Amino acid sequence: GQNIDQPTEMTATEGAIVQINCTYQTSGFNGLFWYQQHAGEAPTFLSYNVLDGLEEKGRFSSFLSRSKGYSYLLLKELQMKDSASYLCAVKDSNYQLIWGAGTKLIIKP
């Protein structure tokens, strides 16, 4: 079966750095996505990785290793507004998105 694992919840301090990991086992791979979702709102796109390596976009970076079935989202200089759920999703061989359960990130002052 297809499976995406990510931690249920993480806590970090304002101004610090946090890394959210995602491991996946899917039938084929056509890209990995990270989304941010604030409570009561729709998910919003953060990053996309299809090749191995690090993609940097401001305070957020995303890393992919296809051979290990592994990705992480790195958030730097954490702000209170970064408190949200972070969803990892993989596009499989049928180009269907398979979603992880999400990681709830709590930022403390």
Place this chain on the structure above:
Amino acid sequence: SAVISQKPSRDICQRGTSLTIQCQVDSQVTMMFWYRQQPGQSLTLIATANQGSEATYESGFVIDKFPISRPNLTFSTLTVSNMSPEDSSIYLCSVVPGSTEAFFGQGTRLTVV
């Protein structure tokens, strides 16, 4: 990119009734996706709606309970039929206009009492 207008944003419904959710996209897209997200959980795909053909439902979801219409390439509706409290959830429509990221409507927060 794509902008999706989803209505209603929230509703409180009596059990046994039905609610139709609408999504309007600002561009033509081949497929539209309908998701359910229960409190504290991730997205569960209900069905994929294609214009001019029957929607494709995921395991655990049936057309009688969640009928879908897709009259053209910019619009779709999802009906939640004969509702029960277990149907209380957030319902989201989504499109993938290119080969990359998905875009979502604002979501419909449904409470069944």
